[in-house]
Amino acid sequence: MSSTTTTPADGHADLARTLTEIERQLAANDLPAPVEPDPAEPEPAPDTADGENEPAPDLHPGVAGRARRSGITRRVRRRAAEHAEAHQLLALESDTAPFAVTTEKVRARRKAVEQAAALWRLDRDPRVLAYRDARVRRLVLAVALVSLTLALAWSTAGVQAFAAEGAPAGSPRWWFAWLAEPFCSLALLMVVAGRAYLTTRGQPLQDKAVDRTEWVFLGLTLGMNAWPHLPGVADAFTVSGLVLHLLGPVVAVAVVRCLPRLLAAFAGLELPDDAVPAGPGEGPEQAATPPGEGEGPGGIAALDPTQPPPGSPVAERGGTRPVRAVPARRTPPARRSTRLPEPKRRTLDQLREEFKTALAARPAGFDPDNGEAIRRTLRCGKKFSVQLRDDYRAGRIG
Incomplete structure (x- = not known):
């Protein structure tokens, strides 16, 4: 008849295995190692009136008690999540990229402005x-x-x-x-x-x-x-x-x-002083300037498409300095490759002599009582054509 004797070494091995299992379970639930309570102080009763101090419900029943004793309750976890969210929001406050994106309302307004400018130039085209x-x-x-x-x-x-x-x-x-x-x-x-x-x-x-x-x-x-x-x-x-x-x-x-x-x-209708013929490829990005003192139209000022449109500075966000918009640059009018022949300058007396010649020959389209017809026939300025018409009506020419 044989008997099994338990030695002290076997008892120590069983205790080591038990402690290893407890540490493995605590590591799986991301909880700190259990802290033994002070035997001199009684363990406080959990406040479960509103469920704030209850541990997470998904913990193992044996681990829930240790989590409650270590202070990691539902309220602590919610507060930790709130702080983490606040840190993420503060990191995004300094980013002004969303404010630089053009909205649909701004695009619609800019499109309407460009169309109005194109119609304004088209209304002043002589054709x-x-x-x-x-x-x-x-x-x-x-x-x-x-x-x-x-x-x-x-x-x-x-x-x-x-x-x-x-x-x-x-x-x-x-x-x-x-x-x-x-x-x-x-x-x-x-x-x-x-x-x-x-x-x-x-x-x-x-x-x-x-x-x-x-x-x-x-x-x-x-x-x-x-x-x-x-x-x-x-x-x-x-x-x-x-x-x-x-x-x-x-x-x-x-x-x-x-x-x-x-x-x-x-x-007898005459062209207005600000009449500017529209170019064949003139688009919304070109702005016509009014003509100067000469007889031809003014230059064309083109907007630089690489520059952002003028606007108000972006509001200050998160203590950063406001981003100021760069105003659009106006490029000088490009010089044309071919120069138009400069019209010959004639005095009023020379125009009177040409008027008398046209009055005697009566070319097609010439009417001495119409300033526009005189201007087209003699190819002179509006001021001289009106003066010649008035002189003819007053009997000073004829």
């Missing part, structure tokens, strides 16, 4: 001004001719009543009375259309015979409309009836007298 003037002139001419046609058609009924003189409806005289106004109106429209076209070509027709012809046709139309409704002629005179029948002829007279003058004013 755009000429196109706009031509459109408005065509519109005015069309409205005037339509108004004149309707006014003459309105007076046709009144003239028919005057020409029929009580003829029965459907009789030959009643039908022929409808033709009295149309052939007068067509003749008047022929004169007005001819004068309007000549005026648009810079050759306004100033002929007394044509003026008398217009007044004869207008007088006939006015008289034939008003006669049956005059006091003493009409059976029952009313002012409203007379005015109603005079409406068509009065409108026709107004159109005939005003249309040539309007077209002459359109033909």
Whole structure:
């Protein structure tokens, strides 16, 4: 019969293995080594009223007691996480990169500004001004001719009543009375259309015979409309009836007298002083400067695309100095490779002699009463063309 005897060495080995297991478990849970409480002081009871001092619920039950005794509670862990987050936020406060990024609102505003600048330059292009003037002139001419046609058609009924003189409806005289106004109106429209076209070509027709012809046709139309409704002629005179029948002829007279003058004013339109022709490749990044004292347009100032746009300095963040925006640099206007020939300088007396020659030869487009026509024909400045026009009107040239 055999018996097993336990030696002291075996007891020490078991104790060493137990301590090794405890250290391995503590290392796996990232907890410090357990601290034995002071036997002289009683262990404080955990305050579990609000759960602040409770250890993390995922710890091993045997390790939870040691974590509570070492002071690493849920409240400590939350406070440590809060401090770590604060340190990370302070590190990001000094970074101003997000404030340098252009936002969509700023991009939209800059795009609108560039478009407005391009439209501003385009509105001062002589070609755009000429196109706009031509459109408005065509519109005015069309409205005037339509108004004149309707006014003459309105007076046709009144003239028919005057020409029929009580003829029965459907009789030959009643039908022929409808033709009295149309052939007068067509003749008047022929004169007005001819004068309007000549005026648009810079050759306004100033002929007394044509003026008398217009007044004869207008007088006939006015008289034939008003006669049956005059006091003493009409059976029952009313002012409203007379005015109603005079409406068509009065409108026709107004159109005939005003249309040539309007077209002459359109033909005499001059370019504004700040008119600058837009270049073929001019984009939003170019800014046109107003012309100087010379006859040509001013230089073109280009913005440097590598420089940031001007703006307010970035606000101070985290004790750092504000980043000031660098203003955009204006580059001097580039010199053109080819030089335009300088126009010859002529005195006012020389221009008067050329004006007399043009007055005798009458070249195409020359009108002594139009300053713009004089400027285009003699190729002189606006000031001299106006002076020559005034001298011609005053009789000092001729």
